[in-house]
Amino acid sequence: xxxxxxxxxxxxxxxxxxxxxxxxxxxxxxxxxxxxxxxxxxxxxxxxxxxxxxxxxxxxxxxxxxxxxxxxxxxxxxxxxxxxxxxxxxxxxxxxxxxxxxxxxxxxxxxxxxxxxxxxxxxxxxxxxxxxxxxxxxxxxxxxxx
Numbered sequence: 001x002x003x004x005x006x007x008x009x010x011x012x013x014x015x016x017x018x019x020x021x022x023x024x025x026x027x028x029x030x031x032x033x034x035x036x037x038x039x040x041x042x043x044x045x046x047x048x049x050x051x052x053x054x055x056x057x058x059x060x061x062x063x064x065x066x067x068x069x070x071x072x073x074x075x076x077x078x079x080x081x082x083x084x085x086x087x088x089x090x091x092x093x094x095x096x097x098x099x100x101x102x103x104x105x106x107x108x109x110x111x112x113x114x115x116x117x118x119x120x121x122x123x124x125x126x127x128x129x130x131x132x133x134x135x136x137x138x139x140x141x142x143x144x145x146x
Contacts, residue, residue, distance in 0.1 A: 051085065103115075
């Protein structure tokens, strides 16, 4: 398992490669991701459609197996004002494996920045689809909500 670059995109072979992409991306924007959580539905599926409003910093994953909707992190608190749009891979696929990474304030367990990474199982493209400031207390509580 390792990321590899083809053209301008990065590609991975499994959900675990999303962590590497989040780390690579986070290094370029200063707030280094150090803690991660992989998305999985209660039904056992790891494939989701992604609905997102990057302006409102809201993301929802929808399980392709059972249809359950899972707001990512604290998105449920901001859904009312969000205008969610479906996300798709450049190859056209709309199903993703997902993971979240967080950067913390120095000497703290509180979240400073959140990264939402996705991997397309059809072509392998692995990318950060969203990142935003997130003032969540105790990062593990946030990652438990992924």
